[in-house]
Amino acid sequence: MKMFVLAMMDALKRLFANKGARMTMVVSILIYACLYPQPYRGEVVRDVPIVAVDQDGSTASREFLRRIHNSDSVDIIATVDGLPVAEAMFFDRQAYGVVIVPPSFEHDLLKGQNAPVAVYGDGGYFLIYGAFVAAANNAAQSLGAEIRQQRLTSAGLDTDTAQTLISPINQTSVALFNPQGGFGSYVVPAAFVLILQQTLLMGIAIMHAGQPARPGIQRVATPVAYILLYLVWIVVTQLALPAIYGIPWIGNLWTLFAVAVPFLIAVNAMGFALTHLIRNRESVVFFLVVQGMPLFFIAGVAWPMESIPWWIAWAAHIVPSTSAIDAFLRVDQMGASVQDVLSTIRLQLALAVGYWCIAYVLHDRQFPKGQGNHLKPADTQAP
Template structure:
């Protein structure tokens, strides 16, 4: 036991020494983590898109249609630009990239409302940028909803019901209270950033080890100590994001702090074991950067937040579960942003524990020293 603990201590110290002696690894694990914490959220600092150019095609040209356009001008999401006389002209404006949305007010809009019918309007949005299209459509819908409430009062008064009032729908977001894009995306991507920076740094160090020594051969104690060193660094990185960065950027946070610590420990354990196993297959350190950076976005989509898991094939969902970020992102968002209890993230914790044990066992096998009976045995990929 004493020998094992001694090996652990030497492995812990050796891993930290190797890390700080490698400039690229330090940049990947430590410096890049801090840079990304400010650089990545900067693109979403406004949280929601606003004042998106929208062109109007008013085929009615009535007092009511002009009243609708006045209400539309008060909506933050859209910015009315010069109107067009026809749908074809408005579509040409959109195809040139000068408009993100189109509002078409049908002919006889006012007449239909005064007769007690529904006036018809049509919303169109540019689908190339989904977030902007959704903002435009939501803004147009809000303006029309406000106008429709006034139109209902006009119809009620016409029918002799002056006290009639339309039902108002009040929406209150529970977790993403600012309804911001950054609050929804960055809090999830941050968990992926921690994995990718830690994965890249560890694989660089492992690749260097193989280039210099030609093989992977560590005792169980030394390997455990080295993994514990990276686990400590990864845990600090994740807590830095979940604590300071979310507070500084004013993202949803602090829903369940004890649960956050538990999920963070399980997640980083799975990431470190995964990185050590994956790194054993890279004999050239530069190859790691090419592969890992290429897979960052697919790993985020596989997590099931921006693209629902129910819309993916079953085999792809099972493949996604082999990567720690799939369970880790969902667990961290639940406990930190949504205040979930630990029993509500048991499936994610179980998946992370299985991954940590599975990749840990595979790592021990990959890094096992050669047996005395065959000292020339080489276990490298």
């Protein structure tokens, strides 16, 4: 046991002595922790500047625009004459949306005819567009409801009946988890699962690519040491970061570890398998650096798994992060129990076994028995 602890200490000592490994497995994670959440600190979209074209100039049109302006998400920065002016502001990125009230808005409204309001925006910037359309919709609905109520009461109905006729059922939407709808709360915890996986894989590549396995007890102690180091990072990124950045956390520490340990074992196994598949360490690192983005988008968080072609979704599960990101999110942000994420834990363990077998077989093929430990590393450095 003491031997084992010493071997682990030794593995960590070697890690910290290697500049590349230290940069990857320690320094870069700290930089990511500071840098990555920055774009999302605002969490929600507020006061998006939009421009209005009021072709009616009536009390009703001004009231309608006032309601849009009073919403949290949108600010009307100017009311201009004519679409060309509005368009120029839009192209210039002074405004991110245009709302146009037609000439006979009030007149049509009072007569109960269609008075269509036009909203223009960039459909691709979905948060801005969604906030803008929602603000316009709410304004139209609340104003419309008042006008309808007036119509019905003037037709002789009492106010309560008119009210229930306009909306016979009350609709409420309740956001379970991430109640604020924060974008950082959505992206940051998920991204750090991937960041930990990629840095761990890179670190293993830097330390071990093309090398024979560590002798004796160190062969086991080294991955265990990495797992312990990364358990610290799990606590930092899944507990401390949410606390610092105000991201909701309703998880249970033991459940978190129940997911984290199998995940780290699987990533370690994959890392060692990779070092035998691609023996040149800079090639492995390059291979890993470019993969972060695609891996994030097939994890089912940014894009639902059901909408991804089945063969990609299936193949993606050979990478530990694919199922782990989802499981971490459920445990940390949604309070899932071990029971709820059991299938992921099982999958991680299966991946771990699979990758260890691959690593073992490839290792023995690359370094035939009896000469493995003193074999000169053939190609850790390309000329």
